[in-house]
Amino acid sequence: MLSTDKSSSLVRSIVLGAAGYSGAELAVILARNPYFELVGAYASAGRAAEPFSSLYPRYKQQLDIMVQPWTDELAAGLNGKVDVAFLALPHEASEAVTPLLLAQGIDVVDLSGAFRLKQPQLYPQYYGYEHQHPELLAEAVYSLMEWQSTPLPRLISVPGCYPTACTLALLPLLKAGLVADNCIPVINATSGVSGAGRKAALSTSFCEVGLNAYGFFKHRHRPEIEQNLARKVVFTPHLGNFKRGILATSVVTLKAGVSAEQVKQAFNSAYNGKPLVRLVSHSPNVADVAGTPYCDIHWQQDGEQLVVVSAIDNLLKGAAAQAMQAANVRFGKPETAGLFAGVSHE
Ligand SMILES: NC(=O)C1=CN([C@@H]2O[C@H](COP(=O)(O)OP(=O)(O)OC[C@H]3O[C@@H](n4cnc5c(N)ncnc54)[C@H](OP(=O)(O)O)[C@@H]3O)[C@@H](O)[C@H]2O)C=CC1
Ligand SMILES: CC(=O)N[C@@H](CCC(=O)OP(=O)(O)O)C(=O)O
Structure with a gap:
């Protein structure tokens, strides 16, 4: 594993969309964050289970967690086993799965645009779909941490x-x-x-x-x-x-x-x-x-x-690192925990 020096009370985390670019960055950051534990990584339902390190061979022997196919039925089984889910999914997929995870008592840190805009009427115009959960737009906090002063709630919307x-x-x-x-x-x-x-x-x-x-x-x-x-x-x-x-x-x-x-x-x-x-x-x-x-x-x-x-x-300040920064603050950890180590697709 990338980090072996984990503290005793770890924040149990999963990443949905871990096969994609920003989700993969997040999986790596979480694995090396001494305050968090990556307990699950998921891709789309159509993909067979596969080690993360076969999707991204540079991480062989560093991050070999299995990336599992995600189906919404899995959410109920995560109750009490997961503290936070990071969503690196297409916008509409994030929007659909978020209420299911929140209902299981799991915090959501969403990297998509599903909860960034406060006005639901902007979604058809700019995202091409009608927002199905406008009540969550009011609940979500936009986590540009350099300008964020209020406490972060259960639903965090990571800036674009x-x-x-x-x-x-x-x-x-x-x-x-x-x-x-x-x-x-x-x-x-x-x-x-x-x-x-x-x-x-x-x-x-x-x-x-x-x-x-x-x-x-x-x-x-x-x-x-x-x-x-x-x-x-x-x-x-x-x-x-x-x-x-x-x-x-x-x-x-x-x-x-x-x-x-x-x-x-x-x-x-x-x-x-x-x-x-x-x-x-x-x-x-x-x-x-x-x-x-x-x-x-x-x-x-x-x-x-x-x-x-x-x-x-x-993929980092624009996505995964910013998500980690917000989650660190949400869970009372040092703001930059997990963020400093070379990670690259070069
Ligand atoms: N790329 C970037 O620079 C940034 C991206 N973002 C946002 O992050 C999100 C992910 O982007 P990115 O990493 O680029 O995307 P990718 O296309 O690289 O990855 C998307 C991931 O989501 C999975 N996925 C797709 N549909 C579903 C579904 N219905 N259920 C479960 N899993 C699904 C894919 O699985 P599979 O591999 O099996 O298809 C894949 O693992 C998007 O919302 C994007 O807007 C935010 C900031 C920057
Ligand atoms: C080069 C490219 O195509 N970039 C994407 C933006 C990156 C992204 O995924 O957007 P979010 O930050 O909103 O998640 C685009 O223009 O749609």
Whole structure:
């Protein structure tokens, strides 16, 4: 196993979607987190049971847990045996299984978009389906931990990958009141191909991927970013020909007279003591955050124009590491437990 130094009262955890990219990262993080125990790993019902290390051979002799096919009937048998379920599933699958797990007294940390938006009417428009459990949207707490101060409940909704990068970049400025009232932030962000998940698709196959924009105005992360920032944005995602990482370039107009010192102060006070945000003096590079749980942030100002560049690993700060960060806090463990060790699909 990845971690042998486990403490006595471990948080018993399962991962649904453990065969996929973000679920696999989570399984590895949980296995090495000294406060958590990975007691089950599941993939879709159509898949035969298989060791995790045969799905991801780099983990042979490190994480050999069997990945079992998941069916909803399994939920009842987990009552009293599992403390928390991490869901790295398609949105609708997460939405359907969450109430079943909650009913068994199991906490849910959901990595999908199923519970991120507070307004159910946005789901048909941006996700393409009608939300079946709007009551859970009110119950879920959105776990961007750098900006989260209320106690976390049983249902935690982990922020999306692009919204994590953009929100961490822009919220300090908006909260400090430095952005012009009529400014609509323009955000261009490029993701590596792992952002699209592990299943095969023509658009993400090796010979097809170059560098292109997609999802103009209608990407599901637009309303999520707007909810976070309480402001309209123009958000344009791009797909790049690298495996993992997101680089987001966000442009805003500042209020007249805002000084460089005020901008610096806004970022410093927002992220002082926040272990996963690094304010850097160089232009961030996805290569520097890939395989790490960090978000690197850098800005350049020219009068009232400000460009903020942020970089994360989409599978870590954008998904699994952020989920672990929230669960650590929910269960009273050190916020970054399990997050620092090289994990990579490179
Ligand atoms: N990739 C990323 O960068 C990020 C992803 N996310 C979110 O995390 C979730 C997972 O994404 P990702 O890891 O990329 O996806 P993948 O496609 O790589 O993996 C999805 C996993 O879910 C399993 N699965 C699919 N349908 C069901 C079902 N009905 N019941 C049980 N298991 C099922 C799959 O099983 P099988 O392998 O057997 O098909 C697979 O293990 C998504 O909601 C995504 O939006 C969030 C942030 C970033
Ligand atoms: C490159 C790519 O396809 N990226 C995905 C976003 C990643 C993801 O899974 O989205 P969540 O963070 O909402 O879970 C997309 O644009 O749909």
